[in-house]
Amino acid sequence: MNIITRNCIKKPVYTYEKVQCVAILFILIPGYFIFEMVIVKPTLVKMFEMAVVKHSIHVILSIFCYINVSGNMLMAIATDASSKNNVKDGIYCKFCNRNRSQRSWHCRTCNVCILGRDHHCFFFSTCIGLYNRRYYILFLFYIIISMLYSSYYNYYYVSSKLEEHGFMISVFRIINPLLRFITPEPMSVVDLYVLFFLLNILLLVWITVLFCFHMRNVTRGVTTHESKNISTKRSIGWKNNLLSVFGRRWYFAILWPFIESPLSDFIREETD
Template sequence: MCIVVTYCEYYAHRFPKKFVQIVHPLSTIFVVGTIVFFFWMQMFLIAPQVYNDFGYKLLWIVVIFIMHNILGNWIACYRTNSSVEILPKESQVPVPEKEHLWRFCDTCNKLMPPRSWHCALCNCCILRRDHHCIFMATCIGLNNQRYFIWFAFYSTFALILSFATFVIYFARVGCSTLLSPDIFVILLLNCICGVQRDRSKESLFQTTVFLFNIVVLLIPGSMLAYQIQILWRNSCYYKINDSAYDLGFLKNCKLILGQRGLWTFLSPFLKSPLPHDGTKWEMMPQSN
């Protein structure tokens, strides 16, 4: 994963326009394709064989709620602008007593608020920039980090639920290779040689999808792990251990998620205005 991230960062800095033209559409197709595929696989193939009538209907309600939040937060994150340019003209200039806290951006050729950094892919400075996410096809910053956090949370939760449903399914059909340490070797032999080392009822396709489920889970899972640390410290991806702006977990939640804090998990459409415009940041009191 680290090698992939490093290569993407290198290519993005060398060829930003080409990177956006190629990687953003591909990552968007991957996200949409993965969501649709697992929804179809679980709700129409696996879940009907795992849950009874009441459980299956209850699962539909849960999955609709999850899909509402995955797709809603994904679209909202992409459409919400966090660039410095959206600020009113008077807010794009520091007051004299705060000017020393602002930094000069050589690319934009003007002063930028604290915690704002330039993104070569977006070609602008982003308020409280966290990082540029290829899966969102935009920068994560002040105004859209709320949506990114809940997208990562619900994507992780959905894939864990899918994983659990697969485990129950395989247990019911009598699969003995599922929990075997050499399951990857077994799958490889099945693919290359057609060798069947187990006579259980599971299909090669279902086993492959189960393994794909595990691999894909690492993507939003790692995103969520980082975002929890960022929320805990009020930091950002590139300075994840920086606690200079840590004002306590609950206040951090309001600064990042808005006035409604953790209640924003209910829906991306829940109004939760941020306490300020991202030009002034309160720092943690220094101990003597």
């Protein structure tokens, strides 16, 4: 009865998460990419008088970043991170009604035990565990690269819409709207571009902090949950810790999300 009640409470949250996840993957990320390619890029090609070669390099780099951001997110969601085995001498899970391995945890939102569970990702609407942690971390990495890359050019794009020193004046107007009475130009639609640019920078800072936190955990060989409890740390050396997340073919994995990179055998033995 307890389980049924809990699932009923979690269901609307779970449905909301799924809708949000689809919107991020199929509307927000492609929308951002299309905006950069169709609106920002042609302006900059004219502004910097880019030749065909330089222009083509930017197009290839942009597509590469887009594939890695969307691909890693898609793979993180599509990869089954659950623990299916009934582990002998494991810890009994009353929700799944079977024994789970030592480093697995039950997720009440996904309602399943997750192998090497790190955390439940609200934006991906799935748990990040041993088998999809690689995609989650590389998603964060490529989001940082993409946002740094686009912010650099977005700054020039937004500046092109404003007069000299207009960018800083616009920033002041956004920070304190009362300043519009003393600034030379009234508040306009262009301020919206500056506002989105500033939000972009804030998001970039937040994702960078998140990425550093997760990479620190990966090199120390712990999950988010284990990092709070010193007694459960069991590092196998930073190199092996990295291999246990990115797999034996890490050099391909960091470049292409759809390539297989099997995890080291000692990790399988430890968790299953």
